[in-house]
Amino acid sequence: xxxxxxxxxxxxxxxxxxxxxxxxxxxxxxxxxxxxxxxxxxxxxxxxxxxxxxxxxxxxxxxxxxxxxxxxxxxxxxxxxxxxxxxxxxxxxxxxxxxxxxxxxxxxxxxxxxxxxxxxxxxxxxxxxxxxxxxxxxxxxxxxxxxxxxxxxxxxxxxxxxxxxxxxxxxxxxxxxxxxxxxxxxxxxxx
Ligand SMILES: [Zn+2]
Numbered sequence: 001x002x003x004x005x006x007x008x009x010x011x012x013x014x015x016x017x018x019x020x021x022x023x024x025x026x027x028x029x030x031x032x033x034x035x036x037x038x039x040x041x042x043x044x045x046x047x048x049x050x051x052x053x054x055x056x057x058x059x060x061x062x063x064x065x066x067x068x069x070x071x072x073x074x075x076x077x078x079x080x081x082x083x084x085x086x087x088x089x090x091x092x093x094x095x096x097x098x099x100x101x102x103x104x105x106x107x108x109x110x111x112x113x114x115x116x117x118x119x120x121x122x123x124x125x126x127x128x129x130x131x132x133x134x135x136x137x138x139x140x141x142x143x144x145x146x147x148x149x150x151x152x153x154x155x156x157x158x159x160x161x162x163x164x165x166x167x168x169x170x171x172x173x174x175x176x177x178x179x180x181x182x183x184x185x186x187x188x189x190x191x
Pocket of ligand 1: 035037041052053
């Protein structure tokens with residue numbers, strides 16, 4: 001990320017304008033390059049301001065407008081033209097805050113897959129087999145977690161927000177994440 005502030009400390013709007021060919025008179029005024037100007041109506045110092053057309057800004061704004069560049073490109077140009085090889089203007093971009101929605105989604109999905117396998121691993125093998133408590137509980141756990149996962153991907157914005165708050169603020173998600181390390185997820189782990 002370019003450090004715009006450091007660039008503004010490197011060169012004033014007036015210095016840049018003069019370097020790029022504008023004649024600035026003793027009163028700090030120049031003929032404005034941004035409108036059809038005949039008498040100097042642009043004031044240049046740290047920043048610039050045109051009393052004719054109203055253009056106004058700092059050295060980066062000036063350079064961007066003068067050369068028809070984006071602000072980032074203008075900052076890079078100023079660095080190239082005035083930086084003297086100084087290696088200052090790049091600062092690392094701030095780290096992205098962790099996305100709680102993505103973490104909720106990832107954990108729920110992993111848990112859903114785990115419970116799906118666990119559920120089918122205990123399912124009756126034929127019509128004659130009894131439905132065990134274990135299987136019934138696995139079904140309940142699976143349905144519950146799958147429901148949460150579905151709501152997170154298909155619910156309204158408000159529902160998603162509520163669910164993320166429920167999962168993250170109460171430490172529920174941490175608990176769920178820890179369950180992924182267990183061999184068997186038990187009924188009491190979820191309910
Ligand atoms: Zn002007």
